[in-house]
Amino acid sequence: xxxxxxxxxxxxxxxxxxxxxxxxxxxxxxxxxxxxxxxxxxxxxxxxxxxxxxxxxxxxxxxxxxxxxxxxxxxxxxxxxxxxxxxxxxxxxxxxxxxxxxxxxxxxxxxxxxxxxxxxxxxxxxxxxxxxxxxxxxxxxxx
Numbered sequence: 001x002x003x004x005x006x007x008x009x010x011x012x013x014x015x016x017x018x019x020x021x022x023x024x025x026x027x028x029x030x031x032x033x034x035x036x037x038x039x040x041x042x043x044x045x046x047x048x049x050x051x052x053x054x055x056x057x058x059x060x061x062x063x064x065x066x067x068x069x070x071x072x073x074x075x076x077x078x079x080x081x082x083x084x085x086x087x088x089x090x091x092x093x094x095x096x097x098x099x100x101x102x103x104x105x106x107x108x109x110x111x112x113x114x115x116x117x118x119x120x121x122x123x124x125x126x127x128x129x130x131x132x133x134x135x136x137x138x139x140x141x142x143x
Contacts, residue, residue: 010136011129018044018126021136022051025122029056031077031104033142034119036112039126041085044134045110048124052108053079064110070100078105084114092116 012018025035035052037045046064053062057075064083073079080100084092092114101107109115112123118141125137 007137007139010138012044012134012136013132015044015047018047018134018136019051019054022048022053023055025124025138026052026055026106029106029122031102031106034101034107034109034121036115036118036121036123037108037110037126038113038123040128043126043128045126048126048136049081049108049110052106053081056106069095072102078102080105080107082107082109084109084111087114089114089116 010021012021029035037048039045046062049064050062053073053075056077056079058073058079059075060073062073062081063071064085067086069084069087070080070082073081080102082097082100087095093116112118120142123139123141127135127137129135
């Protein structure tokens with residue numbers, strides 16, 4: 001999916017399709033990769049993460065870690081799911097994010113707009129089109 005395209009737009013018309021897109025992207029990830037998620041509340045970021053985790057072999061229930069900042073899941077590789085929703089810029093800057101980013105796993109960061117800088121990775125911007133539809137703009141910024 002991403003190997004042939006550095007940037008692509010996909011319209012999803014259901015939660016299932018958004019999950020499937022996450023699983024398709026998971027197939028292209030390698031240990032050390034970071035996925036940055038952007039989108040307003042209710043846009044489908046966590047739905048996307050559920051698909052990504054399923055694609056990485058995570059069997060447990062994936063939820064938004066809003067109240068704990070980060071959750072780690074075991075799959076074929078370790079998955080670190082970070083949610084910055086409840087933090088402002090100075091709190092994010094003070095957060096030791098590198099401690100949450102496994103070199104031997106995949107990191108997914110929801111509310112990435114709260115970060116002041118990004119490492120190389122995949123950016124997924126989810127926009128609400130209407131009640132059912134979402135547009136996903138996916139950019140692969142890895143080398």
